[in-house]
Amino acid sequence: MRYAFGDVVLDTDRYLLERGGEPQHVQPQVFDVLSHLVANRSRVVPKTELLDTVWGDRFVSDSTLTSRIKAARRVVGDDGIGQTVIKTVHGRGYRWVADVKISAAEPAGGSSAPVAELPKRRLEQRIRFCRTPDGERLAYATVGEGPPLVRAAHWITHLDYEWASPVWQHWMEGLSRHHTLIRYDERGCGLSDHDPYDVSLESFVRDLEAVVDDLGLERFPLMGLSQGGPVAIEYARRHPERVSRLVLVGAFVKGRRARSYTPEHAREFEMQRELIRLGWGRDEHSFRLYFSSVFMPDADPELWTDFAELMRRTASAENALRLFDACLDMDVSEAARSLDVPTLILHARDDLRIPFEQGVALASLIAGSRLVPLDSRNHLLRQDEPAWEHLLTELEAFLAEDESTTGPPAVHEGSTTSEA
Missing domain, CATH: 3.40.50.1820 (Alpha/Beta hydrolase fold, catalytic domain)
Structure with a gap:
């Protein structure tokens, strides 16, 4: 999906953000925050939902989320004073407020469609x-x-x-x-x-x-x-x-x-x-x-x-x-x-x-x-x-150049292991 607003294009399929036609470096969590907010722009997104969506079961503080919101605003030309793209709804969460043009048809129901699936991590x-x-x-x-x-x-x-x-x-x-x-x-x-x-x-x-x-x-x-x-x-x-x-x-x-x-x-x-x-x-x-x-x-x-x-x-x-x-x-x-x-x-x-x-x-x-x-x-x-x-x-x-024939690592059967 390609979301265009102002001089910014957010392409969630290619995992790419362009501003003024130039690709921008965006930290993965900042990109995920932007993707989730723009996909759910018809409503206020609670902080707890953003934390669960972007970080899963990993514990992070509210200050971490605040720092990613700040970085998200900066990369799209917004700030905490103007809030022309991401608006803080005190006591509740954040809402996307910029007008968005979609380059592909939205799911049935338009902007009130269910939460879009975020790009999956390549690694586990x-x-x-x-x-x-x-x-x-x-x-x-x-x-x-x-x-x-x-x-x-x-x-x-x-x-x-x-x-x-x-x-x-x-x-x-x-x-x-x-x-x-x-x-x-x-x-x-x-x-x-x-x-x-x-x-x-x-x-x-x-x-x-x-x-x-x-x-x-x-x-x-x-x-x-x-x-x-x-x-x-x-x-x-x-x-x-x-x-x-x-x-x-x-x-x-x-x-x-x-x-x-x-x-x-x-x-x-x-x-x-x-x-x-x-x-x-x-x-x-x-x-x-x-x-x-x-x-x-x-x-x-x-x-x-x-x-x-x-x-x-x-x-x-x-x-x-x-x-x-x-x-x-x-x-x-x-x-x-x-x-x-x-x-x-x-x-x-x-x-x-x-x-x-x-x-x-x-x-x-x-x-x-x-x-x-x-x-x-x-x-x-x-x-x-x-x-x-x-x-x-x-x-x-x-x-x-390594001529080693060692294969991928494996844990020996019988060893005491625990996965997280």
Whole structure:
């Protein structure tokens, strides 16, 4: 169905929004909000209906819906003052008020037709659980079809909440275009156990071992993003026969405290630790916005808010601090130097979180590796920046060279699993 209003065309069949004849980048949830409101323009749509339709059984706050309404207005040239397209009906919900022209016949009954079906998600994730040798419960998820691509866990994840997050959704969709993406929540985070005894590089590597063993994977490409980089490197050192290819994105050889410890750096570390200790669990998210702005300096502040909320839901302040400290002290110099596996290193030239020099250091240590600079300042690439498509192009070409015959992952019969 094509809905035209003003200089905007909303095409729900092609999942496309054009303004002034030019395609616009629209976050999936914002597109779904627009689609639902315009399809039900004859009535006020309650907030609860929008939440149920767009997010299903995932818990989100009213502020999340408000932020998507704000983004929806902005992309179609509306705002909260004019409300010429989407009107707020206080105490009830929202109503579409702009005149609409339909390029195809509406269902019988015109604008009072039943609720239109929204475009279905291309992907579904399956969440399962396994146990580590020291008894910790880990949650892991598989998404997509094809040969496996394993992503080592990194600082602060939540398999369920990040599934609908505009910070991470395009990562999951992009990485599972031609593969079954396997990712898991780090101990102390998300759906994994929140009271781990051991938080260290050693325990992180054992967690990765537990996940791939539970899936029965024999040989697979392995990705390490940020903190996941050292974990992936150490795993590849211990199990070279199982890692067919290694991909490192915004990764590092040494953590900040391990690579440099001047008085200035010490003050910086302590400042960040205080931000986590004092501000992490508060409903006021101004403390967490510091981390959002460092991870994605070129993102819209709305995206910073989404990331800050995700961080709060993912881990307690205590666990966030323990995991942060573990990252500071990591050093995989010797492990990187010993690797003999095809390796692709992707790193933003102006990364504010992990400096580009760490990507250079990795490339100098890992024999035969290739470094690809990305034109970005963002540690977590946005969907709408050219560097994201550059990353996907390089990644797919690199993985296409993989001669591994490993098939899609499967859970062994008899293993204790639970799906969500």
